[in-house]
Each structure stands twice: as C-alpha cells, then as structure tokens.
Amino acid sequence: MSADRIGTDKIWANRIWRDPVFRFGLLLKLALAVLLAPQIQQQWFVPFVAHAIAHPALDPWSAFLAAGGDPMAYPYGPAMLIAHLPGTALGLLAATLAGVPELTGIGFRLGLLGFDIATLYLLLRLWPQRPRMLLWLYWWSPIALYVTYWNGQTDIVPVALLLWSLLCLREYRVRRGGIALGLAFAAKFSMLLAAPVLAIYLWRNKRLRGLLRPFAQGFAITALLSLAPWLASPGFVRMVFGTPESLRLFDLALPLGHDLRVYLTPLLYLLAVYGLWRLRRISFELLVAATGLAFFLVVLATPAPPGWYLWLVPFLVAHQLHSDRGARVLTGVFSALLIAMHLVYSSGASLPWTGLDPAARLAELGGALSPHLHSLAYTLIVAAGLVLLVQMLRERVARNDYYRIAQKPVTLGIAGDSGSGKDTLSRALAGIFGEHSVVHVSGDDYHVWDRYAPMWKGLTHLNPRANDLQRFNNDVLALMDGKPILCRHYDHGAGRFTAPTRIDKNDVVIASGLHALHMRGLRERFDVSVFLDLDERLRRAWKIERDVHQRGHPLATVLASIEKRMADSRLHIHPQRGLARLVLRLEPVNARQLETGDALEHVRLKLVALIRNGTSHERLARILIGICGLHLDVQSSEDGSEVEMSIEGEVDADDIAMAAHTLVPGLEEMLDIRPQWEGGMSGIMQLLVLIQIEESLKSRIR
Numbered sequence: 001m002s003a004d005r006i007g008t009d010k011i012w013a014n015r016i017w018r019d020p021v022f023r024f025g026l027l028l029k030l031a032l033a034v035l036l037a038p039q040i041q042q043q044w045f046v047p048f049v050a051h052a053i054a055h056p057a058l059d060p061w062s063a064f065l066a067a068g069g070d071p072m073a074y075p076y077g078p079a080m081l082i083a084h085l086p087g088t089a090l091g092l093l094a095a096t097l098a099g100v101p102e103l104t105g106i107g108f109r110l111g112l113l114g115f116d117i118a119t120l121y122l123l124l125r126l127w128p129q130r131p132r133m134l135l136w137l138y139w140w141s142p143i144a145l146y147v148t149y150w151n152g153q154t155d156i157v158p159v160a161l162l163l164w165s166l167l168c169l170r171e172y173r174v175r176r177g178g179i180a181l182g183l184a185f186a187a188k189f190s191m192l193l194a195a196p197v198l199a200i201y202l203w204r205n206k207r208l209r210g211l212l213r214p215f216a217q218g219f220a221i222t223a224l225l226s227l228a229p230w231l232a233s234p235g236f237v238r239m240v241f242g243t244p245e246s247l248r249l250f251d252l253a254l255p256l257g258h259d260l261r262v263y264l265t266p267l268l269y270l271l272a273v274y275g276l277w278r279l280r281r282i283s284f285e286l287l288v289a290a291t292g293l294a295f296f297l298v299v300l301a302t303p304a305p306p307g308w309y310l311w312l313v314p315f316l317v318a319h320q321l322h323s324d325r326g327a328r329v330l331t332g333v334f335s336a337l338l339i340a341m342h343l344v345y346s347s348g349a350s351l352p353w354t355g356l357d358p359a360a361r362l363a364e365l366g367g368a369l370s371p372h373l374h375s376l377a378y379t380l381i382v383a384a385g386l387v388l389l390v391q392m393l394r395e396r397v398a399r400n401d402y403y404r405i406a407q408k409p410v411t412l413g414i415a416g417d418s419g420s421g422k423d424t425l426s427r428a429l430a431g432i433f434g435e436h437s438v439v440h441v442s443g444d445d446y447h448v449w450d451r452y453a454p455m456w457k458g459l460t461h462l463n464p465r466a467n468d469l470q471r472f473n474n475d476v477l478a479l480m481d482g483k484p485i486l487c488r489h490y491d492h493g494a495g496r497f498t499a500p501t502r503i504d505k506n507d508v509v510i511a512s513g514l515h516a517l518h519m520r521g522l523r524e525r526f527d528v529s530v531f532l533d534l535d536e537r538l539r540r541a542w543k544i545e546r547d548v549h550q551r552g553h554p555l556a557t558v559l560a561s562i563e564k565r566m567a568d569s570r571l572h573i574h575p576q577r578g579l580a581r582l583v584l585r586l587e588p589v590n591a592r593q594l595e596t597g598d599a600l601e602h603v604r605l606k607l608v609a610l611i612r613n614g615t616s617h618e619r620l621a622r623i624l625i626g627i628c629g630l631h632l633d634v635q636s637s638e639d640g641s642e643v644e645m646s647i648e649g650e651v652d653a654d655d656i657a658m659a660a661h662t663l664v665p666g667l668e669e670m671l672d673i674r675p676q677w678e679g680g681m682s683g684i685m686q687l688l689v690l691i692q693i694e695e696s697l698k699s700r701i702r
C-alpha cells in the first residue's frame, strides 16, 4: 500500500470519522434517507430493483416489462443494478419481516449513502491536503444533498466509479482504472464522456503512453462483459437505450434547413476534447479540470435532469479546494439557483411517515408559474454556470503551473572538454525523464569533417571552425520551437557520418557538445546551462580509457591528440565555464589513486558545484546532508550570486530518488513513471540539474 494511501486512511480513520462535520452530515443523510421518499425512487427505481430481487432473472429488464413494469423505470446498466441490490435486498427483507413496505426504499437509499461515503473517501484520497475543507465542500454539498436525497437520482454510483478510475490512473493502476471506468459506463452510459479525456491524458503524456493499452483493455473488456449479455435483450434495449434522458443531448440544435441540424452539445463537447488534445502535456490536475469542464459543457448545453449536475460536484470540489473564496461563492450561487429551480420544476420527495408531500405542492407551484419564468430561471443557471466554467478554465487550466511550463520543451545545454562526461550526464538525465520524452543533440554530429579528413592536420575538433556551429544552433532552436530537424550522426566507431535522419521535437531537449554554450543566442534560450569542468588528470584518464577501449584509438594517437588540443581547449572550451549557470567539477578525493593505476571505477570522486544566480542551494544543502548523508562545504560569493558546494560521500540511487521527491515534487509529472536514478556523483548531478530546471520553469510562470 502506498505511503499516501496509508496516510489518507489514517486521516480518514482518525480525523474524518470523528469529525463533527462528518458525523452531523451522516446523521442528516441518515435522517433524509429514512424520512424522505423521492418520487422517482418510489415510482421507478425501487419497484424495478425489488422485482429483480423477488423474481431473479438473467434479464431483469425483460422480466420487469413482462410483469407489466413501466419502461421508464430503470434506464441504467447492470453495474447500477448490482450497486442497488445490497441495500434494497436488506430493505426488502426488513420490510417483509416488519410488514413496513417503506423499509425497502430506505434500504435502497442506504445503499446510495454507501456510495456517497465512498465518494467522500475517494475525494479524500485524491486531495488529502485539506480534509476539513473537503468535508464542507463535498459532504455538505447542496447539489449532492439535493440530487441524492431529495430528487432521488442515483448518479452517485457512476460518479464514485469514475472517481475510483481517476484515482487508479493517478496511482498508475491503469488496468484497474479502465475497469472502474468500464463499470461507471455500465452503470450509466453518459460516463463514456470521460473516456476520450482519460485516453488523451494517457496518450499525450509520453511517460504514460504505454499505459493506454492496459487502460483501454480494462475498459473495453469490462464494458463488453457488462453489456454484451443484454444487448440482444429487447427489454434491456427498450429500457436502457434511447431513453428520453439520453436524447436530451440532441435538444440544442442549429437548424440548417432540409431537416438538417447541427447538434450543438456534441459539437461543444468535441471541440473541448480537441482543445485538450492540443495540449502538449497534461498533468493529473489538468486531467481533472478537463473532465470537469467537459461534463460542465454538456450539462449546461443540455436541459439536463438534476442527476447530471451531480457529475460536476467532485470537479467543483477540486476547483474550490485549489482556488480562493470567490470560487466558493460562485459555486454557492450556482448551486442555489440550480436547486431553487429544480425544487419547483423537477420531481422531489414526499415524507411518507408524516403524510406530507411537499414535492407535490412544489410541482403545483411549478405548474402554475409561467414557462417564461422556467426559462428565465434556467438562463440564470446557465449564466452562473458559464461564469463558473470560465473561472475553472482560467484557474484550473490557463493558470495551471504545469500547463504554463509544459507547453514548451525543457531545454538543457551541456558543454565541456572532450571526455568531460557530457554524453554520460546526458544519458543520466534522459534516464530520469524517460528516453521517450527526450531528444539529444550532440555537437559531435556537427563536426565539419569526418575522422579521415586531412583538415584535422591543421585544425583540432575544439576549434569552432571545425564544427558547423550555425547549424547546431539552428537545429537546437528548431527543436526548442517544437520543429523537427534533419541531422546526420557521427559514428565514433567508424569515424564517419551516417546519412541524415529526421529528429522530431520532444518534451526535453538536451544539447551537449564541445561548444554547446558558445553561441549567446542559443545559450540564453537554455533553461539550464551546464559546464563540465573536470579535474584535468581525471579527464585525461577517462578520455584515454574511452578513446582507446571504446573508440579503438591507439594510445599514442590519443595522447598526441590531447597535447595538440590543449591550446584550443584553453581558447575555445574553457571560456564557456564563465557562461554556465551550473558548473560541475568532478575531482578524485585522492589523486594518488589515478597515479597508482587503480581501476577508474574505484577512484573515489567528489563534486564541486558552482551555482550561479540560484535560489535553492540552502534547501539543497539540507537535503543532501539530511537525506543523502553527504558531507558539504558551502561557500558563497559576497553578493550571493554564486554559491560553491563541495560535496563528498557515498549516496545510493534510492536516497537520490527520495531527495528528488522532497526537492522538486512539482517536476514529478515531467519525469518518467520509473525514473532511472543513479547513485554517487552522477545521482547528485541529476539532482542539481533538476533543481536548476525547476527554478527556470518557475521563472517562466512569474
């Protein structure tokens, strides 16, 4: 069980259950379930479910119709029936034993109360930060109270199943999430509206794309198994498909003449789904907002029955939890208008134990009032709903930090001398973002000549003139702007260039090379610019090891190349050190290890990080000491613009992962779902770069 789950369950057990706000709400709902008998339950739902219990049949819908039941009685799928069975069965048993028929309806409503509590629990799992506020916003939600306990609709069942699906998605239990959505659909077909939104969320996040298949399988198999047995049933088709309620989706239409109409509700919904598709990356909070907005659009563009407004409640709760008081006021106004109108114009409940029937009185009032007033009231509701929808769009989407930073790629520039670790660091960073989300441009691919060109006799690779830096610059800028490039690759094995291949845009652009920070225009576009400033003895040892054993060069050639390149290194590579926001210098803790020929992987290293214009070094220092158990020596420049951290010690990948979870929680949805954290100095470099990325992204939204 995840730590969050344990934490939430503890909140649930210790705080919510004991909380007076919960307990009074529970008492109220129990009282309402006992005292109120909603007309639609008494007339339709309860008789159908009771008949299904009393006369078990594989096809309860046809059996009910054959017994003379009302075709309007139960327009729901088998999952809804299964959800209603336990409470109603207990109620029916009690009614039979006690000879009090009302107990059956009470049993039905207690079953709904169970889903109401389940919905509260799921909301608490989704947003555990402010449990007391969530209690007030959901457990005392006027819309939820009205729909479930006065009007009597049972939309709380598919809503709870949909929330379960969302929670499963957030916990990467996607097959289970698909099953939950399939059950929500099998309870009430309109939950299908959420399916494209959830699918786009999984598809548009490369880190989640591989999860779409199990999600879709879970959904499809559940929906098929839930419905296939009854699709050939005439009773099921008659009662469940083509119900007047579902046809309301087509009420709002634009006549084009010749019996042709544009159905505006489906049109608005499809445009909303397309708008979501256009987003580059979608965080979970954006998914929640998008699902709520899709439902909101459909509900406002349709003469929706009261039950459909219950779909909005979890998303209105999320909106109010993460917004200011204005959202709560607006939601309150919207709720009040909605309930006031439906109290008069929609069915309600009677009080059987008292003989009172307030719903009938209200219905008489509704019948006496002018239809103009009904439309006026509905217009007010749509107006308040649109204002609320615009507010949700603005605050849950447009102002969503993730939305504002994730619509452009994260861009990293890594420069350093040959053998300083540029490719190694690039691979380590790609390991935490996920190769699927990273495009890596290497400066080696922009050498002007291949290994066998005579030009190398006069020029070294470290001379900018030996590299097509203008093309490197243009290609990286193109990828930053989301455009594909055509780029050849330098094969260090053969010493030749491969044919140009198309490189597509991606969420993270890593540009590494000898001269990656050489060009100002490009350098200033990087979110993070890194210079690898290796201890020269270590760099030589690493370069010799690599060039001789991995690239197949004779030792003498490598040694001669190093000497020949010294001047250009000082002239063209090292000046980039002063241009980088982050300078990383790896040094041997004991240089003698290099002299005694110890295996390079056994040479203990320390990292000296120079952070320019950083703001998170104190937080970083605490975490590196507290979580990673490292030894730090921190020096700051007089004006505080430069901080140098000397970091020593051993740290494993798990500690790096925990440190990242603490340091940059806001980036977690940009990382792979299983980031490849590294131990040692490589893992610390992963952390340092991530912190710089977070700082840069925050400056995007300031």
Ligand SMILES: Nc1ncnc2c1ncn2[C@@H]1O[C@H](COP(=O)(O)OP(=O)(O)O)[C@@H](O)[C@H]1O
Pocket (backbone or CB within 6 Å): 416, 417, 418, 419, 420, 421, 422, 423, 424, 425, 542, 543, 545, 546, 681, 682
């Ligand atoms: N953090 C590190 N720890 C240990 N070895 C490293 C590290 N970074 C690089 N190396 C080694 O140094 C050599 C050069 O690294 P590489 O990434 O190819 O450098 P560059 O891309 O700058 O030329 C490689 O053999 C690599 O394994």
Ligand SMILES: O=C(COP(=O)(O)O)[C@H](O)[C@H](O)COP(=O)(O)O
Pocket (backbone or CB within 6 Å): 417, 418, 419, 422, 423, 444, 447, 451, 461, 491, 492, 493, 495, 513, 514, 551
């Ligand atoms: O200096 C470099 C740059 O690569 P890096 O920064 O990765 O060391 C290499 O020597 C050249 O690319 C030529 O490669 P090769 O020597 O294989 O022909």
